[in-house]
Amino acid sequence: MLPTLMRIATLVLLSLLLSLTLASRVAAHEIHLQVSPAPASLIQLQYADGQPFAFEAYELYPGNADSPAQVGRTDAQGRVAFLPGDTREWRLKAHTADGHGVDQRFQVAPADSTATTGPAPGLDHFSRLILGFSLILGGFGLYQFFACRKKKTRP
Amino acid sequence: MHVPDGFLSPQTWIPAWGLAIGAWAWAARDLRRHLDEATVPRLAMLTALAYGLGLVMVPLPGGSSGHVLGVALLTLLFGLKPAFLAYSGVLLLQALLFGAGGITTLGINALALGLAGGVVALLLFRLLRPIHEGTAVALAAWGSVMTGALLLALVLGAQPLLASQADGSPLFFPFGWSITLPALLIPHLFIGLGEAALTLLVWRHARQRGWRLPSP
Numbered sequence: 001m002l003p004t005l006m007r008i009a010t011l012v013l014l015s016l017l018l019s020l021t022l023a024s025r026v027a028a029h030e031i032h033l034q035v036s037p038a039p040a041s042l043i044q045l046q047y048a049d050g051q052p053f054a055f056e057a058y059e060l061y062p063g064n065a066d067s068p069a070q071v072g073r074t075d076a077q078g079r080v081a082f083l084p085g086d087t088r089e090w091r092l093k094a095h096t097a098d099g100h101g102v103d104q105r106f107q108v109a110p111a112d113s114t115a116t117t118g119p120a121p122g123l124d125h126f127s128r129l130i131l132g133f134s135l136i137l138g139g140f141g142l143y144q145f146f147a148c149r150k151k152k153t154r155p
Numbered sequence: 156m157h158v159p160d161g162f163l164s165p166q167t168w169i170p171a172w173g174l175a176i177g178a179w180a181w182a183a184r185d186l187r188r189h190l191d192e193a194t195v196p197r198l199a200m201l202t203a204l205a206y207g208l209g210l211v212m213v214p215l216p217g218g219s220s221g222h223v224l225g226v227a228l229l230t231l232l233f234g235l236k237p238a239f240l241a242y243s244g245v246l247l248l249q250a251l252l253f254g255a256g257g258i259t260t261l262g263i264n265a266l267a268l269g270l271a272g273g274v275v276a277l278l279l280f281r282l283l284r285p286i287h288e289g290t291a292v293a294l295a296a297w298g299s300v301m302t303g304a305l306l307l308a309l310v311l312g313a314q315p316l317l318a319s320q321a322d323g324s325p326l327f328f329p330f331g332w333s334i335t336l337p338a339l340l341i342p343h344l345f346i347g348l349g350e351a352a353l354t355l356l357v358w359r360h361a362r363q364r365g366w367r368l369p370s371p
Contacts, residue, residue, distance in 0.1 A: 048210040048253035066320070095162065097330050097338035098221075099311050102254065103161020128252040129210070133203050135248060140199030147187065148195050 041108050043080040045094055050125060052078030056101070058094035062087040084108040156221065156339070157209075157246065157256030157264050158307060162328040164318035167310060168259045175262035178270055179243065182236040189234050189369060197366065198233050201357070202241040205229060209249055213349065221346040224303065226268055227276035227296035228354045232361055234369030235273045242269035267306035272299035289355060296354035297347035304343035308335040 045053035054076050059068040070082050074094065084090065088107055095101030123131065163171075190198065205225030212222055225245075229238035243265040250256040256264050276299035283291035312332035315325040330338070 047212045048249070048255045049212050051212050093161065095328065095330075097334045098342060099156065099158050099162065099307055099328070099335070099339065101159055101162065103159065123252075129207070132206055132248045132252050136203045136206055136244065137199050139244070140195055140202070143190075144192065144195040148190060148192055 038083055040081045041084050043082070043092060043106075045074055045078040045080070045102065047100070048125075052076065053094065053100075054078050056094055056096050058092060061091040061093070063089050063091075068093075156224070156268065156304060156307060156343070157249065158260040158311065159254065160257030160259050162257075162311065162314070163260055163263060164314055164327045166317050167314070168263060171266060172259075172262035175243075175265050178266065179240065182239045186237060186240065189237050194233060194237075194367075197361075198229070198237060198241060201225065201229055201232065202245060205242060206245045206248060208353075209245060210253060210255060213346070221342050223346060223350045223353055224268060224272065224300060225350075225353075226272040226303070227292075227299040227350065228357055230273035230276045230299070231280055231292060231295060231354070231358060232366065232369070235270075235277055237369075238273050239265070239269045242273075263307075263310055267310070268303040271306055272303040275299050275302040289359070292358045293351035293355050296351040300343050300347040300350045301340065304339040304346075305336075308332070308339040311335045311339075 045056075045058075047053060053074055056074050056078075058072060058074060058080055060070040060080065060082055061067070062069045070080075072080070074080055080092070080094075082090075089105060090108060091103070091105045093101070093103045095103075205228070208223050208225055210222070224242075226238065226242050229241055232238075233241070243261070246256050246261055246264050246269070250258055250261060276295040279298045280291045280295040283294055309332070311328045312330065312335035314328040315331050318326040320326060328335075
């Protein structure tokens with residue numbers, strides 16, 4: 001009787017140990033989600049006409065690193081959010097398969113954690129558009145004034 | 156379709172700049188022969204139109220977007236050389252003011268879109284004009300867009316082969332030809348239709364107004 005009880009007790013103990021081992025392995029596949037507020041920087045990407053650079057692939061590199069610290073896709077508004085930490089200088093590569101995108105270095109200001117990307121940040125979109133038209137018309141005007149030959153007139 | 160800075164390896168953009176400088180010098184050499192007091196304001200107006208149109212992204216089937224160029228329009232109405240120079244100026248302004256395109260990539264953008272696109276437009280127009288002028292204009296415009304798209308797809312898709320890290324990951328544009336060719340050519344089938352319609356519209360109006368065509 002006693003050996004039978006011992007055998008049963010051993011089996012129960014082994015089953016318990018096996019269950020605990022399997023349970024820890026199963027728990028290793030579980031993903032825990034934790035949400036907490038943190039100071040993030042936001043990059044906004046958009047086409048020249050103001051349309052968002054939405055759902056496109058990007059890579060974010062800290063400093064001169066060869067490997068990206070963050071990869072993913074922009075959101076529906078063409079935004080990328082990241083946590084700069086103590087790193088001030090960053091590089092963003094974002095591209096579509098048809099050749100649109102940016103490869104740009106930028107600084108993250110430590111105090112307000114805002115960064116501005118894009119050319120001619122001093123002018124808004126409309127001003128840059130008008131400046132372009134002015135340069136084209138003015139350039140051709142100067143060519144007309146200084147270099148152009150007179151219109152051929154019929155005799 | 157303008158390739159931005161950072162997408163092309165120096166092995167690509169430095170020779171392209173060299174070729175483009177040669178092409179710009181060639182185009183500027185006898186510019187005065189092609190332009191007079193009547194044509195310069197017209198060229199200025201349509202160059203400004205190309206500049207504006209190049210900044211307007213039109214949504215396309217499949218979720219992508221694109222823009223028309225205006226290269227065929229400039230080439231057919233003013234000749235290859237003035238059109239190439241004018242469109243190069245457009246690309247420069249779009250890159251400097253809007254970041255649409257780039258400075259290092261200006262050479263390849265100008266050669267692919269402005270020069271090759273213009274050459275194909277001119278060839279198709281001259282080939283098809285005896286058959287039907289309107290069709291010739293439309294196909295010339297469509298062909299110029301497709302030519303630019305094809306060349307840029309080939310250049311972009313070659314980047315993973317031209318420059319990569321020791322582990323094989325690409326240093327510049329990451330997609331190969333199997334992705335770039337359909338990604339550029341399929342949307343530009345539709346963009347080409349828009350380009351053809353716009354070019355034909357302006358072309359007909361210009362002809363009705365008695366604009367003189369450029370000499371071959």
